[in-house]
Amino acid sequence: MNAFELPDHAASARAAAIAASDASPAETPSTPSVLFVDQSGQPGGAELCLLPLAARCVSHSEVLLLSDGPFRARLEALGVRVQVSSHARVVAIRRDNLRLGWLKAIPGIIGQIRVIAARARRFDVLFLNTQKALVLGALGKPLHRRPVVWHVHDVMTRDHFGPLQLQIVRWLARHAIDQFVANSSATANALIALTGLPADAVTVIHNGVDASAFTPVDTGDLRALRRRLGLPETAWLAGLFGRLAPWKGQHVAIAALPRLPHVHLVLVGAALFGEDAYAHALERQAEQLGVRERVHFAGLRDDIPAWMTAMNLILHTSTEPEPFGRVIIEGMAAARPVVAAAAGGMLEIVRHRQNGWLVQPGDADALVEAIETLRVMPELAQRLADQGCADVRADFSLERYLEQMTRVIHHAKRQD
């Protein structure tokens, strides 16, 4: 076993225990009604993870967004009922400015707590999908008295969060949450370390994808596809998908490019949460390194299966532990070889040189070696891609994810 092969079977065993604990929850009159709350109008990974669940619960649920944006239309297109309740001062509170600024937002915070509680009283279960949703929804528990599920999408450590925020989460976790679902064992372990919760209090449920939506095109169509997407038709393309943000490490991929003269880098995603300065810094970095013509900024896209299929390889370069990393299971579903940063949830998805390739986070030299190896050894790349595709269908299916999540919601209602 090499240093990257660190499977955590305990977590999957925990999730499996919940999965096996009772009969399959069919849609019956006793199906719990759910209010899902998410702070973002932008379609980030946590929101895209919620999307199919809200759609699955469409007849007896509603999504309350604390900020408007294109995510609303994505939900509504699937028939999901959506309410938006946004307060400018609360929207302005950010992880990185959580000092005294939030005091000005107190009236807004109280208002939002009341709005969520009033809405939650009409449902059996309150499902909180993001950090602000957690705080505002859980603090209102004395008002709504509904069982609260928190879907934890973040690794709750000092790498990402300030001490005050961690304190608040620690308190709420002990006093106001009935069910915890973590998107990976990495996320669960950080939460357990922070809160002192018993290990079996947190259910690990990995994200799932609909692999059939990622069916690869044949090579004949590949050039036409690239033409349609405005990509160079014959270049060797490495695709890096995700919002532009320093911890997502797009700069590491650009730093590797001068030593990869045959490779173009396609950055699919935008600065969703105000990281515009980083987006500009990436362009400057590419210019300074003389690789600007080989870096393609594609912006935010909806048709991810097509974009993934157009690539020769899918990269993941986060410099901090990735809580889960949907982009990598999507890349595998698209039958593309993947190279991922070996930390967090990636260690639960990628097995080095078996279904993908792991490199140390932030290590541009290792990235060069991985990409070049897979470029010059297409048989190896194909073998990893085939195994990755099979693994996603077996272990990260959308059906499995939805079944496990609906079980948690049923459990929460029964705890009431």
Ligand code: UDP
């Ligand atoms: N994504 C997208 N459009 C883009 C770039 C990314 O829809 O232009 C999607 C991507 O397919 C994935 C999600 O955004 O489903 C990112 O999720 P991930 O878990 O990888 O990272 P997060 O941004 O949530 O940290």
Ligand code: GLC
């Ligand atoms: C978060 C995490 C990401 C994860 C997604 C879905 O946005 O950053 O790693 O894949 O949630 O759970």
